[in-house]
Amino acid sequence: MQLFLVMLVLCGAASIMISPLYSKRRAGRGQDPEEAALEAARDAKFREIRDAELDFSTGKLSREDYRAIDASLRGEAIELLRRLDAVREKEAAA
Amino acid sequence: MTLGRACLFLALAIAPAGALASIYGARSRRREWVAVGRRSVYALAAVLTVAFAVLESAFLRSDFSFQVVSTHSSIATPFFYKAAAMWSSQEGSLLLWMWLLSLWSSLVLFLTRNTLRELAPYATAVLLGFATFFGSLVVFLANPFQLLSPTPADGTGLQPLLRHPSMMIHPPMLYSGYTLFTVPFAFAIAALITRRTDAAWIRATRRFGLAAWCFLGIGILIGARWSWSELGWGGYWAWDPVENAALMPWLAGTAFLHSFMVQEKRGLLKMWNVCLVLGAGILAILGTFLVRSGILQSIHAFGGSTLGKPFLGFISLLVLGSVVLVTSRREYLRSPEARSYSPLSRESIFLLNNVLLIGLCFVIFWGTFFPLISEAVTGNKASVGPPWFDRYTVPLAIALVFMAGLGPLMAWRKTTLAGARRSLQAPVLFALAVVVALLALGVPASKPSALALFAGAAFALGSVAQELYRGVGARRATSHEAPPVALVQVVRRNRRRYGGYIVHVGIALLFIGVGASAAFQHIRDVRLSPGQTARIGGYDVRYLRATSSVSPEKVVLGAVLDVSKKGKHVTTLRSTRGYYPSSDPTAGPVGQYFDGDSTTEVGLKAGLRRDIWTAVQPDVGAMQKMIAGIDKRFPLAQGDIQALLLSVVAQRYAAAPPPAVFRLIVSPMVEWIWLGGIVLGLGGLIAIWPPPRARRERAPASSWSARLGRELSRA
Numbered sequence: 001m002q003l004f005l006v007m008l009v010l011c012g013a014a015s016i017m018i019s020p021l022y023s024k025r026r027a028g029r030g031q032d033p034e035e036a037a038l039e040a041a042r043d044a045k046f047r048e049i050r051d052a053e054l055d056f057s058t059g060k061l062s063r064e065d066y067r068a069i070d071a072s073l074r075g076e077a078i079e080l081l082r083r084l085d086a087v088r089e090k091e092a093a094a
Numbered sequence: 095m096t097l098g099r100a101c102l103f104l105a106l107a108i109a110p111a112g113a114l115a116s117i118y119g120a121r122s123r124r125r126e127w128v129a130v131g132r133r134s135v136y137a138l139a140a141v142l143t144v145a146f147a148v149l150e151s152a153f154l155r156s157d158f159s160f161q162v163v164s165t166h167s168s169i170a171t172p173f174f175y176k177a178a179a180m181w182s183s184q185e186g187s188l189l190l191w192m193w194l195l196s197l198w199s200s201l202v203l204f205l206t207r208n209t210l211r212e213l214a215p216y217a218t219a220v221l222l223g224f225a226t227f228f229g230s231l232v233v234f235l236a237n238p239f240q241l242l243s244p245t246p247a248d249g250t251g252l253q254p255l256l257r258h259p260s261m262m263i264h265p266p267m268l269y270s271g272y273t274l275f276t277v278p279f280a281f282a283i284a285a286l287i288t289r290r291t292d293a294a295w296i297r298a299t300r301r302f303g304l305a306a307w308c309f310l311g312i313g314i315l316i317g318a319r320w321s322w323s324e325l326g327w328g329g330y331w332a333w334d335p336v337e338n339a340a341l342m343p344w345l346a347g348t349a350f351l352h353s354f355m356v357q358e359k360r361g362l363l364k365m366w367n368v369c370l371v372l373g374a375g376i377l378a379i380l381g382t383f384l385v386r387s388g389i390l391q392s393i394h395a396f397g398g399s400t401l402g403k404p405f406l407g408f409i410s411l412l413v414l415g416s417v418v419l420v421t422s423r424r425e426y427l428r429s430p431e432a433r434s435y436s437p438l439s440r441e442s443i444f445l446l447n448n449v450l451l452i453g454l455c456f457v458i459f460w461g462t463f464f465p466l467i468s469e470a471v472t473g474n475k476a477s478v479g480p481p482w483f484d485r486y487t488v489p490l491a492i493a494l495v496f497m498a499g500l501g502p503l504m505a506w507r508k509t510t511l512a513g514a515r516r517s518l519q520a521p522v523l524f525a526l527a528v529v530v531a532l533l534a535l536g537v538p539a540s541k542p543s544a545l546a547l548f549a550g551a552a553f554a555l556g557s558v559a560q561e562l563y564r565g566v567g568a569r570r571a572t573s574h575e576a577p578p579v580a581l582v583q584v585v586r587r588n589r590r591r592y593g594g595y596i597v598h599v600g601i602a603l604l605f606i607g608v609g610a611s612a613a614f615q616h617i618r619d620v621r622l623s624p625g626q627t628a629r630i631g632g633y634d635v636r637y638l639r640a641t642s643s644v645s646p647e648k649v650v651l652g653a654v655l656d657v658s659k660k661g662k663h664v665t666t667l668r669s670t671r672g673y674y675p676s677s678d679p680t681a682g683p684v685g686q687y688f689d690g691d692s693t694t695e696v697g698l699k700a701g702l703r704r705d706i707w708t709a710v711q712p713d714v715g716a717m718q719k720m721i722a723g724i725d726k727r728f729p730l731a732q733g734d735i736q737a738l739l740l741s742v743v744a745q746r747y748a749a750a751p752p753p754a755v756f757r758l759i760v761s762p763m764v765e766w767i768w769l770g771g772i773v774l775g776l777g778g779l780i781a782i783w784p785p786p787r788a789r790r791e792r793a794p795a796s797s798w799s800a801r802l803g804r805e806l807s808r809a
Contacts, residue, residue, distance in 0.1 A: 006100040009144055013104055016137040017112070020129035031209040033290050040297035044358035046806055048506065050588060051359075055505035057568030058561060060513050069507055078798045081805075 032091045038084045045077040098152075098239040101145035105192070106229035108138045113222035120215035131218045132203045138225055139196035146193045149238050153180050158249050161240040162186055168251035170647045178261040179252045184386060184401070185238035187265065191382060192228040194266070195221070195273040198302070202277050206298050213295055216284035217277075224276050227408050235400055251647075254674045254693040260320040264313055268340055271310025272378040275343055277302040278350075279375025282368050286419040291426045293358045296367070300354055301782050303371070306378075307347040308778035314340050315771035326671075326694030326709040328617060328759050330767065333483045338462040339381035342455050346374035349451040352444045352501075359506065360441065365420070365427035366448070372416040377455075379409055384462075436508035443504050447497040450490055457486040488543050495550030495605050498598040499525075499557040521556035528552035537614075547609030551602040558595045558602075565592070585780065593781025600774030607766030611705075615761040623753045631760030633706065634658050640712075640751035641670065642744035648672040649687045649740055651712040651747050653754055655697065667697030669710040669756075682725025683736040684743055688714050700765055707759040716752035717743065 031039075052073060056066035112134020119127030149160070153176050158164040166186070167179045180186035199221040206214050232238060278299040285295040317337065318330040331337060350370035356363045383405035420427070435441040460467075461478045468476040503517040529549050533539060562581065565588075569580040585592040616631035627636040634657070641652040652670030656663065676690030699706040724739050731739055 002097055005097045009097070009101060009141060010104060013108060013137040013141050016140065017108065017130055017134050020126045020133060023126075031211055033210070033212045033288075033294065036210055036294040036297075037290070037292040040293040040358070043297065044293060047590070048359045049806060051506050051591065054565060054568070054588065054591065057571075058564035059516050060503065060505035060509055062510055062513060065508065065510065065513075074799070074802060077802055077806075081798065081802065 032087060035084065035087045035091060038080055038087060042077065042080045042084060045073060045080055049073045049077060096148075096239050096241070098145050098148035099237070101141045101148070102189075102229065102233050102237075102239065105138055105141050105145070105196075106226070106233050108134050108141065109222045109225040109229050112138065113219040113226065116215040116218040116222070120212070120219075128215045128218075131215055131222070132207060135196065135199045135203050135218060135221065135225075138222070139193075139200040142189070142193040142196045145238075146189060149186060149189060150177065150180055153177065156249070158247070159241050159243075159245040160238075161242050162238050164242060164246050164249040166249070166252055168249040171249075171252050172257075174259070175252050175257055175261065178256075178265075181265045181269075182252055182256050182261070183238070185232065185236040185240075187269070188228060188232050188236050188386070189238050190266065191269050191273060192225060192232065194269050195224055195228065195276060198270070198274050198277060199225075199280075202299070202302055210281075210294060210298055212288045212290055213281060213284040213298070216287045217280040220280035220283045221276060224280075227404075231401060231404060235404065250677065251674070254648075254672065254691045255325070257693070258320055258324045260316050260324075264316045264320060267309050267313030267316060268381075271306050271308075271313055271340070272343070272382055274302050274306030274309060275347065275374050275378040277306070278371045279378075282371040282375075283416075283419065286368065286423045286426075289423060289426045291364050291368070291423070293361075296354050296358060300351075301784070303347060303354070303374075304351060304778060304782050306374075307344060307351060308775055308782070310340060310344045310347065311778075312771060312775050314344065315768065319768055322705075322707075322764065323696055323698055324694070326696065326711070326757070328707060328709065328757050330611075330764070333461065333480050335462050336381070336385050338458045339377075339384040342458055342462075343374045343377035343381060345451050345455040345458070346370055346377055349448045349455075350374060353448050356441050356444055360435070362429050362435075362441070363445075364429065365424065368420060368427060370448075370452075372412075372420070376409060376412050376416065379405070379412060383409060438504065438509040438511070438514055440501060440504040440506045443497060443501045447494065447501065450494050450497065454487060454490045454494070457490065458483070461486075491605065491608075492543065492546045492550055495547060495554055495602065498601050499550065499554035502561050502595055502598065503557050517557075517560070520560050521553050524556035525549045525553035541613045544609045544613035547605050551606045551609070554598055554602040558599050561595055562592070589783055589785060590781050593777050593779070593783075596777030596780060597774050598777075600770045600772070600777055602770070603766050603773055604770030607763045607768075607770060610763035610766070611761045615759060618758045619755060620758060621753050621755050624751060628756070628758060630758045631704075632659060633664065633760060635667075635708070635756075635758055637754070637756070638666075640748050640754070641668070642748040644737060644740045644744050646737070648674045649744055651710075651714075651744070652695070653710045653712075653751075653756070655708060655756070657699065657706055665699040665706060667699060667706065667708050668695075669697035669708050670695040671710055671712055673714075682721070683728060683731040684721050684739050685725045687740065688718075688721060702763070702765050702769075704760055704762040705764045707757075707761065709757045711755040711757075712747070713752040713754055717747065720746065 049070065052061065052066060052069050055061045056063070056070075061069065112131045115127050115134060116131025119125065119129070119131055149162070151157075152160045152163050153167055154173070156163065156167060156169055156171075156176065162180075162183045162185050166183045167176050171179065181190045199218075203214065203218060203221075210217075281295040281299045285291050314337070317340075321327075321332070322330040350367055353363045353367050353370065357367050383402075386401050386405065461483050465475045465477045468474060499521055503514070503521065505513065509517070526549075529545055529552075532545065532548060537545065539545070562584075565584045566577055566580045569575065569584045570577065573580060573583070575583060618628060618630045620628040622628060622637040624637050624639055627634050629635070636656045636658070638654045638656050641650075641654060643650045650670045650672045652668060655667045655669070657665045657667060672693050672695065673687045674691045674693075675686045678686060678689055681689045694709045694711075697708040697710075721743060724743065728735065728739060
């Protein structure tokens with residue numbers, strides 16, 4: 001019984017491990033590193049825009065400072081979105 | 095070979111094979127091999143789950159053919175403790191470590207299976223490298239499936255000190271924290287190897303770092319609560335090496351959870367973050383090493399072991415590898431451009447908070463390892479005690495509590511002086527008002543550290559309250575929602591920010607508890623006979639009567655005390671001491687119970703204002719003559735006769751008890767520490783909760799602003 005169970009676990013583990021080598025379905029390409037970096041930067045920029053908005057609405061930033069920071073952050077965010085689109089198009093074409 | 099042992103061998107084969115497959119896949123860009131590496135982690139988790147289930151089932155069935163079961167459980171051990179007894183052993187706890195590592199590794203690799211193409215294979219290899227090390231330990235040095243022949247009829251039982259409900263959750267929480275810290279560690283190593291030092295690896299692993307921080311923090315607090323409510327010494331923190339070992343990675347984790355944000359937002363502190371993450375990962379392994387090696391004296395180090403050298407070798411490898419990688423990749427760890435920030439900004443406060451946290455971590459490291467350092471330098475093993483730790487950690491803790499209040503008040507990038515003044519005004523006034531009120535209520539000015547801690551905590555609470563008030567006000571100005579709805583919405587839309595603020599509330603509550611209980615605690619050791627009274631902290635504690643009971647597991651002697659204040663009954667406390675039999679056959683059928691281990695059940699009346707605590711130490715020495723006489727007359731008594739003799743001793747104790755020693759403690763606001771822990775966990779949960787996924791959208795160049803607005807409103 002013990003031997004049967006050991007063989008069962010062995011076969012199960014081996015099939016989990018090596019199935020990608022025999023699978024007809026190709027393993028996913030995974031995300032392009034550039035795209036991952038840009039997505040991380042985009043999410044952080046979105047948070048930064050919302051944080052600046054909250055900092056202004058909670059009285060930590062003056063109206064002038066907020067306007068300048070918000071405009072600069074939105075410009076940077078749009079640039080990130082442009083680059084993200086470009087990378088995705090390149091990746092889709094590849 | 096048994097199923098469990100076979101699973102361990104299999105795990106030891108899978109881990110290095112998977113690591114090699116991952117590296118080969120990454121270097122040759124063969125995706126199917128990368129998938130083999132990732133799926134090796136899943137297979138490892140499956141195999142270790144079987145091994146874990148086999149051992150756990152052996153404990154629950156009291157299968158004493160397993161050596162580890164016979165030495166850590168017994169037939170009389172209650173079912174609940176049989177389930178937890180597994181990780182009281184060296185072998186079982188290492189298996190738990192490895193199992194949790196495989197589960198968390200599987201989770202992170204499953205979540206990143208379609209992302210981080212370059213990083214994931216190397217991170218997989220690092221995680222499997224950890225599994226290989228721990229697999230080697232459980233296969234070659236600490237085999238949990240060692241069999242005994244012949245099978246003993248009963249086991250020696252779980253160590254009495256560990257018989258507490260916290261045993262079920264305290265070690266798994268700590269080990270979850272330790273193993274989760276290996277996830278950011280592995281991705282940091284992968285980022286260095288691939289030179290991808292942007293924020294992508296942080297984005298993928300931040301939640302795991304936060305989960306590690308929460309598990310470890312709550313695990314530490316559960317341990318402190320266990321110490322307070324169960325161990326008879328009367329404290330919740332002793333600067334024990336193993337307590338310190340858990341605290342150090344937690345502090346490093348606190349630091350990187352703050353400085354991560356600076357890198358994500360501004361691209362700054364890359365080198366600092368990588369060093370902190372690597373440091374936290376290594377400190378997590380160091381924590382396991384301290385518990386398992388027995389290198390330092392600790393109530394947690396369950397005996398010396400043969401694991402010291404392999405752990406030391408592994409830690410040296412981790413340190414050396416990290417230093418080499420960081421040094422060789424320093425070019426990639428520089429900020430992309432010179433970005434300065436104002437001294438009055440959240441970035442500056444985070445940096446200062448990081449310096450304080452790492453300073454605190456260093457002080458604790460130095461104090462913990464001082465016995466080894468002093469032995470290496472002078473040849474004498476000298477250690478430092480709580481006063482030494484308090485001297486350095488208290489000022490740093492006070493500064494950190496103030497930082498917890500200052501951080502939320504500063505804007506990112508820059509805060510103008512006028513803005514800072516506006517934000518600081520109310521919290522500072524609140525803190526000052528609290529100090530004045532405390533002085534007026536009679537808190538002595540001779541306790542400056544406690545007053546400073548209260549002021550810092552009040553400042554932190556005031557600043558978070560102001561932030562919530564202003565945030566809700568801003569939300570209501572546009573949405574016209576009811577205040578509770580606006581509060582929920584503002585927190586939901588900014589989980590990381592407000593989750594963090596709630597954590598700060600938890601920290602403030604915790605430090606109020608620490609400050610009050612450390613500075614204003616009353617403690618007395620008294621010797622009382624029934625009917626006598628002792629006075630402590632304004633309370634009269636009267637020893638009413640002695641109690642006793644006998645079970646096959648232990649003999650319990652105790653006391654009932656009445657606590658009153660100005661003649662008015664406050665509470666009744668019951669404290670007992672349980673005596674467990676030793677395995678020495680020459681000790682006699684009754685004497686063996688008083689020669690073995692003993693544990694205290696604390697009498698505790700807990701409350702938000704103060705805890706009244708007592709532990710009894712019955713004078714067993716006064717009964718030695720009687721016990722020796724019974725053992726002499728009935729040297730071979732067993733079973734029912736032995737139980738009868740024990741009952742006689744217990745009844746005599748209850749009828750005519752000798753004076754007992756009591757430790758009496760009245761400690762204010764200890765409960766605030768546990769309350770702070772709950773709030774801290776809640777805040778962590780809010781911060782960890784994932785935001786809705788941003789939908790992919792394309793937009794013509796003319797409508798970028800509109801698209802940004804849409805994506806922002808959804809993110």
